[in-house]
Amino acid sequence: MDRVKLFNDFLSQKGLKSTSQRKLILETFLESESHYSTEELYLKLRKEHPRIGYATVHRTLKLFAECGIAAERNFGDGQTRFESVHADEHHDHLVCTNCGLIIEFEDQKIEELQKLVASQHNFKIENHRLELYGLCEDCRSQK
Amino acid sequence: MDRVKLFNDFLSQKGLKSTSQRKLILETFLESESHYSTEELYLKLRKEHPRIGYATVHRTLKLFAECGIAAERNFGDGQTRFESVHADEHHDHLVCTNCGLIIEFEDQKIEELQKLVASQHNFKIENHRLELYGLCEDCRSQK
DNA sequence: TATCTTTCTGAAAATTATTTTCATTTTCTT
DNA sequence: AAGAAAATGAAAATAATTTTCAGAAAGATA
Numbered sequence: 416m417d418r419v420k421l422f423n424d425f426l427s428q429k430g431l432k433s434t435s436q437r438k439l440i441l442e443t444f445l446e447s448e449s450h451y452s453t454e455e456l457y458l459k460l461r462k463e464h465p466r467i468g469y470a471t472v473h474r475t476l477k478l479f480a481e482c483g484i485a486a487e488r489n490f491g492d493g494q495t496r497f498e499s500v501h502a503d504e505h506h507d508h509l510v511c512t513n514c515g516l517i518i519e520f521e522d523q524k525i526e527e528l529q530k531l532v533a534s535q536h537n538f539k540i541e542n543h544r545l546e547l548y549g550l551c552e553d554c555r556s557q558k
Numbered sequence: 559m560d561r562v563k564l565f566n567d568f569l570s571q572k573g574l575k576s577t578s579q580r581k582l583i584l585e586t587f588l589e590s591e592s593h594y595s596t597e598e599l600y601l602k603l604r605k606e607h608p609r610i611g612y613a614t615v616h617r618t619l620k621l622f623a624e625c626g627i628a629a630e631r632n633f634g635d636g637q638t639r640f641e642s643v644h645a646d647e648h649h650d651h652l653v654c655t656n657c658g659l660i661i662e663f664e665d666q667k668i669e670e671l672q673k674l675v676a677s678q679h680n681f682k683i684e685n686h687r688l689e690l691y692g693l694c695e696d697c698r699s700q701k
Numbered sequence: 702t703a704t705c706t707t708t709c710t711g712a713a714a715a716t717t718a719t720t721t722t723c724a725t726t727t728t729c730t731t
Numbered sequence: 732a733a734g735a736a737a738a739t740g741a742a743a744a745t746a747a748t749t750t751t752c753a754g755a756a757a758g759a760t761a
Contacts, residue, residue, distance in 0.1 A: 432728050432737055453719080468740035473719070489632050493748090494718070509681050518679055525671045529690055532663055537695035538652050545688045547672055552680035575708055575757050596748080611711035616748070636719090637747070 418445060418484050418499075425482035436467060440475040444485070445499060450517055451476070452494040490517070490546065507544070511551035518551070561588060561627050561642075568625035579610060583618040587628070588642060593660055594619070595637040633660070633689065650687070654694035661694070 422441055426433055443460055444451065451459075457472040476497045479485035485497040490510055505526070509518040525545065533540045565584055569576055586603055587594065594602075596616040603610050619640045622628035628640040633653050648669070652661040668688065676683045 430737085434728070434738060436739070466740080470720080470741080471739055474738085477720095487634070489634065491630070491632065509676065509679055511681075512684060518681075520675055520679065522671060522675055525668055525675075528665060528668045528671070529688075532665055532668075533652065533690055533692065536652055536661055536663070537698070538654070538661075538690065538692045539698055540690050540692040541655060542692075543688070543690045545672075545686070547676055547681065547683050547686045549676065549681045549683040549685075555680070555682055573708085577709060577757070579710070609711080613712080613749080614710055617709090620749095 422479070422482060422484055425478075431478075436471050437475055437478075439464065439467070440472060441479070441484075444476070444479065444497070448499065450488065450490075450496040450498045452496050454494065456497075488544070505543075508546045509551070510546055510548050511554055512548050513550055513554035516551045516553075565622070565625060565627055568621075574621075579614050580618055580621075582607065582610070583615060584622070584627075587619070587622065587640070591642065593631065593633075593639040593641045595639050597637065599640075629685075631687070634691075648685075651689045652694070653689055653691050654697055655691050656693055656697035659694045659696075 419441060422437075423433060425431075426437070440456070440460065444456065449455075453469065453473040453476055456476065457467070457469050460467050460472060476485060479497060480487050483500060486500045488496045488498055488508075490496060490508075492515075506519040506521045507525075509520060510516070529543055530540065562584060565580075566576060568574075569580070583599070583603065587599065592598075596612065596619055599619065600610070600612050600615040603615060619628060622640060623630050626643060629643045631639045631641055631651075633639065633651070635658075649662040649664045650668075652663060653659070672686055673683065
């Protein structure tokens with residue numbers, strides 16, 4: 416698990432401490448591929464660890480974002496979500512507007528065209544987000 | 559002005575009323591090409607019309623979104639912004655992470671590739687958002 | 702036009718998500 | 732083991748958005 420090491424390096428580099436809560440939160444965060452809001456992860460953790468605090472979960476997710484392990488995303492439902500970022504891999508999202516299903520995808524051609532657009536406007540891209548909203552396979556057939 | 563008619567049709571179809579505030583807010587909203595948050599538009603309106611209320615501005619922007627005149631967007635600064643939607647025209651954004659400049663662009667090839675991705679996953683796209691974040695020309699040269 | 706019903710408005714309060722505060726506990730150096 | 736620095740969890744604070752409500756305005760009806 417490289418991400419655990421990455422996080423620990425980040426902590427020590429910043430003079431921050433490695434605590435049992437941070438280990439636990441990272442472990443649980445990495446375990447699942449879902450896109451957690453602070454609240455969702457907090458509720459999940461609380462089942463096994465009732466003493467954990469909401470603020471700690473939130474602060475830790477922010478740390479993940481800061482060190483690049485996670486990215487903050489907003490899919491328009493009013494909650495910020497954190498998703499696991501895999502090194503040098505970027506992916507975008509298909510979001511079902513009916514059931515909330517989130518599918519990740521990657522498309523190299525789209526990425527290249529984005530760079531082209533940016534250079535036409537003399538922008539230097541740091542990152543991007545692409546989300547396609549619509550009905551997933553299941554929700555389409557139900558209607 | 560077709561959008562004014564569109565909004566009025568929407569109102570009467572829904573049994574809603576045409577008020578001086580709604581007319582004023584729509585007019586001001588369409589006048590500018592910027593991406594207003596509720597607060598920004600409220601502050602702008604208040605200069606000329608000190609009696610207008612924040613809630614009214616917000617509710618009206620929501621109506622614009624509901625009838626398709628405006629789209630809600632979130633560029634990650636914690637405020638929802640509303641932008642004017644031009645019929646059958648879709649555009650994406652370059653957002654400067656330093657000065658907040660927002661540039662709109664359109665790229666037909668990217669749109670086509672998006673459709674392709676969606677069909678590969680059996681999704682039916684309703685809409686999408688693509689935002690490229692980075693440094694604009696001016697901010698690049700300043701650094 | 703006068704009246705009536707419904708919707709709107711603006712101010713304030715409520716709600717929701719996120720962030721901060723602070724007393725106490727834990728980590729990690731010496 | 733002791734001290735310094737940072738982390739935790741609960742509660743309070745903040746910020747954006749939404750709702751409430753009493754009075755005002757719109758627009759249908761007579």
